[in-house]
Amino acid sequence: MHISKRAMEMNYSPIRKLIPLADDARKRGIKVYALNIGQPNIVTPDTFFTGLHNYSEKIVKYSDSRGIEKLIESFIESYKKNDTFFEKEDILITQGGSEAILFTLMAICNEGDNILVPEPFYSNYSSFCHFAGAEIVPIETKIENAFHLPKMEEIEKLITPKTRAILLSNPSNPTGTVYTKEEVLMIGEIAKKYDLYILADEVYKQFIYDATPYTSFTHIKDLEERVVLLDSISKHYSACGARIGLIASKNKELMAMILKFCQARLCVSTIEQHAAANLINTMESYVEDVREKYKNRRDLLFAYLDTMPEILCSKPAGSFYAFAKLPVDSAEKFARWLLKEYSYDNQTILIAPGPGFYQTEGKGEQEVRFSFCTSVDDIENAMIVLRRALKVYRKDVMGIEE
Numbered sequence: 001m002h003i004s005k006r007a008m009e010m011n012y013s014p015i016r017k018l019i020p021l022a023d024d025a026r027k028r029g030i031k032v033y034a035l036n037i038g039q040p041n042i043v044t045p046d047t048f049f050t051g052l053h054n055y056s057e058k059i060v061k062y063s064d065s066r067g068i069e070k071l072i073e074s075f076i077e078s079y080k081k082n083d084t085f086f087e088k089e090d091i092l093i094t095q096g097g098s099e100a101i102l103f104t105l106m107a108i109c110n111e112g113d114n115i116l117v118p119e120p121f122y123s124n125y126s127s128f129c130h131f132a133g134a135e136i137v138p139i140e141t142k143i144e145n146a147f148h149l150p151k152m153e154e155i156e157k158l159i160t161p162k163t164r165a166i167l168l169s170n171p172s173n174p175t176g177t178v179y180t181k182e183e184v185l186m187i188g189e190i191a192k193k194y195d196l197y198i199l200a201d202e203v204y205k206q207f208i209y210d211a212t213p214y215t216s217f218t219h220i221k222d223l224e225e226r227v228v229l230l231d232s233i234s235k236h237y238s239a240c241g242a243r244i245g246l247i248a249s250k251n252k253e254l255m256a257m258i259l260k261f262c263q264a265r266l267c268v269s270t271i272e273q274h275a276a277a278n279l280i281n282t283m284e285s286y287v288e289d290v291r292e293k294y295k296n297r298r299d300l301l302f303a304y305l306d307t308m309p310e311i312l313c314s315k316p317a318g319s320f321y322a323f324a325k326l327p328v329d330s331a332e333k334f335a336r337w338l339l340k341e342y343s344y345d346n347q348t349i350l351i352a353p354g355p356g357f358y359q360t361e362g363k364g365e366q367e368v369r370f371s372f373c374t375s376v377d378d379i380e381n382a383m384i385v386l387r388r389a390l391k392v393y394r395k396d397v398m399g400i401e402e
């Protein structure tokens with residue numbers, strides 16, 4: 001039967017493609033530490049479940065395509081605490097941050113339009129752009145520079161009449177980089193100069209460590225019309241399966257266009273929205289506690305990575321990922337070898353190979369992303385396995401004696 005070009009050209013998730021090998025290893029009785037995905041192991045706040053149980057309607061009706069008022073108001077309140085001010089009409093509730101990104105791209109891009117994205121980037125950005133007919137134009141960032149942005153002139157060179165927006169996750173998945181105020185202002189300058197949107201993906205905003213200063217694009221005064229905030233409860237409240245996110249922007253014309261997409265998919269799960277609206281009641285205490293947990297995990301992971309020979313990794317300032325360059329010939333080959341051929345004390349690890357976060361051919365070959373949203377014990381054991389595995393791999397596969 002016929003299959004569309006769109007479907008054929010779409011990639012499978014590079015983060016999930018090693019899962020069958022991990023399942024096989026588990027079937028062989030090996031304990032696999034999964035440091036590959038961003039699924040937090042932290043308990044979702046009770047308030048979410050209270051909200052769920054308090055739902056007392058006798059019919060599960062469609063809700064407003066914009067999202068339920070109670071939830072929109074709870075987001076407005078939570079942003080106020082961070083000096084970001086939105087009105088009800090500035091917000092559309094979406095099925096996770098994923099739909100927020102997708103609908104925004106669909107509303108601003110024609111076939112063949114360009115979106116600038118700092119590379120390496122969250123791999124689903126490629127898929128969302130593909131849905132919208134847009135192409136990613138990568139902004140090169142380097143591990144040696146902790147993946148901070150290049151100079152303004154370098155970014156300007158990438159801009160053509162087809163460029164519509166700069167999309168960036170801040171803090172970054174996959175690198176943990178938090179952009180400085182200067183970088184945020186520079187992106188703002190570029191956006192104004194070339195009349196671009198800024199698609200500010202802040203789904204990790206609550207996870208910034210060591211009092212690293214944070215500047216949201218929503219804090220910059222004269223950018224209001226071009227900034228689109230993309231957010232979600234998935235990571236902030238450890239509620240990935242609830243599928244609640246949002247688009248927030250002061251650009252009324254754009255929001256009116258995006259609303260058409262929201263109406264076409266009718267609504268976001270009514271009950272999950274009611275549950276999510278109740279999260280506001282635990283926001284501060286919960287997030288502070290979780291941030292502390294992630295910080296400890298980050299410190300532990302980084303302490304190991306930093307002391308392993310020939311690993312290059314800068315300490316992640318935010319999110320729950322570390323991106324490292326390993327002393328291996330191919331991160332992809334190493335990741336497969338870990339699952340198919342290696343175990344230490346009946347344990348091995350599942351990691352996300354770097355090339356999956358790059359569009360540019362040949363980049364990230366030796367890099368991997370580690371997620372630290374798993375337990376301290378698992379991180380510690382995984383790092384012990386990694387240290388041993390690197391020695392064995394370099395000797396047996398690469399022929400390097402140390």
Ligand SMILES: Cc1ncc(COP(=O)(O)O)c(C=O)c1O
Nearest residue numbers: 096097098122169173232234245
């Ligand atoms: C940077 C970034 N943006 C958006 C998302 C989408 O999250 P969700 O659709 O669960 O809200 C993710 C998920 O991992 C992410 O890492």
